[in-house]
Every structure is written in C-alpha cells, then in structure tokens.
Amino acid sequence: MTKEKCVYIHLRRAGRTLASYYDRMLAPSGITAAQYSLLCHLDQLGTASTSALAASMKLDRSTLVRNLKPLFGAGLVTDTAKKDARDRCLALTETGGRTLLYAEKLWKKAQCAVKDLIGEKKLKTLMKTLAKIETL
Numbered sequence: 001m002t003k004e005k006c007v008y009i010h011l012r013r014a015g016r017t018l019a020s021y022y023d024r025m026l027a028p029s030g031i032t033a034a035q036y037s038l039l040c041h042l043d044q045l046g047t048a049s050t051s052a053l054a055a056s057m058k059l060d061r062s063t064l065v066r067n068l069k070p071l072f073g074a075g076l077v078t079d080t081a082k083k084d085a086r087d088r089c090l091a092l093t094e095t096g097g098r099t100l101l102y103a104e105k106l107w108k109k110a111q112c113a114v115k116d117l118i119g120e121k122k123l124k125t126l127m128k129t130l131a132k133i134e135t136l
Contacts, residue, residue: 011133018114025110029103030074036107038067039076039092039100047080047091071096 022033031039041056042048048056054064068090071077076096081089092100115123 021114022107022110025113026103026106029099029106031071031076031099031103033107034067035071035076036100036103038064038071039096039103042077042090042092043097043100047089049087049089051087053090074099 019033022036026033026036029036038053038057042053045053045056050061050064050068054061057064059067068077072079074095075093076099078091078093078096079088080091081087118126
C-alpha cells in the first residue's frame with residue numbers, strides 16, 4: 001500500500017463505527033440499525049415480495065431472507081401470501097409498526113448527534129459524495 005490513505009479502509013472503519021453507534025442508540029427499541037432500515041423500507045412499500053424488498057434495499061435476496069428471520073421471530077414482520085404462493089408477501093405487523101415508531105424517535109436522536117458532529121454543510125457534501133460512490 002502506498003503512503004496515500006486508502007479510501008476503502010477509512011470508509012469501512014467509519015461505516016462500522018456508525019453502525020455500532022446507531023445500534024447502541026436503537027438498542028432500547030430491540031432492533032438494530034440494519035433491522036430499522038429494513039422495517040422502514042417495508043413500511044414505505046406497504047407490502048412487498050421478498051424480491052421487491054431486496055431490490056428496494058439494494059440487497060441480494062439471500063441476505064434479505066437471512067435478515068428477515070429475527071424480525072419474523074420477534075413478530076415484527078409477517079407473510080400475508082396465500083399458502084401456495086411462490087413468493088412471500090411481506091408486511092409489518094401491528095407490533096412491527098409500533099416498534100418502528102419507537103425506533104424512529106431513537107434514530108432521529110442519533111441522526112441529530114451525527115449531524116452536530118459533522119456539521120450540516122459538511123454532511124450535505126458527504127451525502128452527495130456517498131451517493132456518487134454508490135454509482136461505481
């Protein structure tokens with residue numbers, strides 16, 4: 001590696017640090033930041049097949065299915081598809097909706113803290129930069 005700092009490593013470290021921070025902030029809700037994101041996407045879609053939810057989240061289907069298991073187990077997500085359906089029809093349960101509302105309050109506190117740390121102007125620039133990176 002050259003003396004130049006590796007963008008990949010720094011982004012990975014920052015990502016892990018942020019994920020850990022959001023997980024700690026969301027802990028009282030009983031869900032992780034990744035689960036919060038999943039519930040938010042599902043809430044926005046209303047109901048969705050596994051494939052549609054995976055596409056919405058830019059995840060491969062197998063990763064999504066693995067991430068859904070604890071949410072089914074906790075009664076936060078349900079499958080409303082008919083028994084003989086080839087794909088699931090995912091929806092938030094009532095408990096899932098309540099959990100999402102509670103977690104949203106905690107998430108907003110985390111967002112504000114990160115915004116305060118970085119500064120609003122720099123955060124806007126960072127978000128634009130990250131969006132560009134996602135197009136690689």
